[in-house]
Amino acid sequence: MNKSNKILKDSAAVRWLVLVLVSSLMFATYYFQDFFSPLRELMETDLGINSEEFGRVIGLTTIANMFGMIIIGGIILDKWGIRLAGLAFGGLATLGGIITALASMGYFGDDKSSVLAGLIVGRILFGSGLEVVCVVVTRTIVKWFKGYELALAMAINMGFGRLGSALAIAISLDIAGVTVSPAVVFAATLIGLSLIFFVVYLFFDIKMDKQIKAIKAAGQVKGEEAIIAGVEQEEEADEDFKFSDLIKLATNKSFIYIALLCVAFYSAVFPFIQYAPDLLVNKFGFSYVLPDSATVVAFGSEALGSSLVFVVIFIFALSVTLIPNSLKGKSAKRLSVLIIVGVFAVVVYLVRDTLGVWLVNGPKTASLIPLGTIIFTPIFGSYVDKKGKAASLMILGALLLIFAHLSLSVFQSPFLAYMGLLSLGIAFSLVPAAMWPSVAKIVAENRLGTAYASMFTVQNWGLGAFFWGIGALLYKVNPQVVQAISEMRESLLAQGLTSGEVADKIKLLQLEGSLPYYDYTWPILMLVACGVISIFLAFKLKQADKEQGYGLELPSGQKPE
């Protein structure tokens, strides 16, 4: 490449800076999606929002996507480009965040119905931006990393999303304290900040587009080829959404099985995560709060302490899985893994007391599910690339899902609960690592945009139903708990206690055994059905692949004979 033809993306430093700037949107939107998870009980004691209403708030987040927002967003992205679409949908998510925060502060009225209505409107707006923002971020990464470290950049971007989820589950209750609103304000602020980072990114985007234009113009003047190395217009790539493609996809057996598997599998994972901390506290006796000394002594404040530990684990996860891949030579790889694991073991030893306390805390333990995927997804992804067996691994993932939800629902053993969470974490790493590259084998490259948009749309149907369904069933099968907590709340408020004091008192009464806990057996058992459907669909997919010959069981790049 001629030196004068160099553009911004040819600089590694600028590329990685761009990745951090745009991935912050991924981090913040995943954070906002999941931060209510550890607040389920506090929503009830502080705001009087019961589990069905909690489920409604979370479930309605998906409503716009259920009715085609991802497809509309994709079409808008094709027409407007990354800059405008990013601002519009990032702005929509931020507006949703602000409205949710204002509602939680009682800005639209202090009574329960005003708060609930405000939270729902805010979450609907946030949800309308959420999935399209993720598509915009992915397109941006393709624009900057195509021809460079694209797979690595995508994996790190997903890592940012998972870190957002993990932190949200781990620290929201620490931020909330005894009232919900500080946690909502914090989560909304994160989206606002990430939008500012996106605006900073725009300067790089504008500059690079100008460089591309200039090079193309020069190419025309000199009669050279217009496409000078590294100067493709990725937005013009043939990945635009087309309805005709949708019809073709809907008649492809393998695509239908993998899309339905996506619905069944994710319905048993993302919605579960929203209720996992509350399940661990109510069913297995985990705590909602940490004993004062552990993290405060170690780091100064609970939220900050947890964040630091999580960031260390995140950096460790990325280094152990990604750095060795970029090194050449087996012994260099082995040595680097050894060093990284050694340093990590020392860090774990130093914070062992804190970690010990965490493993009996509901939110902190539940947050390890998304955090673990940062390590395992790239490892399984690399296995699928080298050895194949994607359809078989999806069957294994579905099997682990069934084991996880059975051990978390019908049994009462904390040991089985840990095993269940571990299996769920492995399944949550295994299935995405096998599923998303398989879609690229089943569907032609020029239909991939349409394929992902339609899969995410049907996925949101399942998510909406189960986000709401778990909370609604919890409410239905626990009438005596709902009534006891509601009566106690009313009576304490009538005695003049503040909502924060009411929340504390109710927690104390539950610990003493004077107030009952929620029974989660049926709501989680319902997710076992998703696992059974997933396993059936994964088998059908394997069968269909044998007939249609996409080579899902073969390593990356190999085609069936």
Ligand SMILES: NCCCC[C@H](N)C(=O)NCC(=O)O
């Ligand atoms: N909680 C984030 C919502 C985005 C979900 C997205 N449709 C998706 O499924 N991404 C793949 C993944 O495994 O996160």
